[in-house]
Amino acid sequence: KRIITQVGNDTGKDRYIQHKSIVDGLCAAAPMLEQYGITLMIEPLNTLFDYKGYYLTSSAEAFEIVKEVGSPFIKVIFDIYHQQITEGNIIPNIVNNLPYIAHLHCAGHPGRHELQYGETDYRVVFDAIDKAGYKGACGLEYSPLMNPDESLIKARELYG
Secondary structure (H helix, E strand, O other), X not given: OEEEEOOOEOOOOOHHHHHHHHHHHHHHHHHHHHHHOOEEEEOOOOOOOOOOOEOOOOHHHHHHHHXXXXXXXXXXXXXXXXXXXXXXXXXXXXXXXXXXXXXXXXXXXXXXXOOOOOOOOHHHHHHHHHHHOOOOOEEEOOOOOOOHHHHHHHHHHHHO
């Protein structure tokens, strides 16, 4: 019932034109998504380490796009790892935009490893998100340094 998509690389054209193209494409897709009850999630990514040349890096722009499209079947996948690299300000960016977020992803930064091996205190982040009323899941997108079973147990302890 949920599909993750990226919006593509920056074409070099004016950002307004690229932004409008993304909105127009999502507006065209919205009726089909609504008909089948499928939520399409756009994902801002970081271009510093992982996705050089990608267009959508800002969660603010991702939320703008979702608001402009105006369909409950088009939302944002907020990847804490990517947004920590790109913009920081993780807790306010999530809790102030919960209606536009369908799913979370996480990994420790730097290195894209376990949550406890990074600069983000995931206990604090998860506590704030929980208090704000987030009821969704958080996907783990990292390469474990620990035994994978132990790694998952530790992630569950952090996520609650």
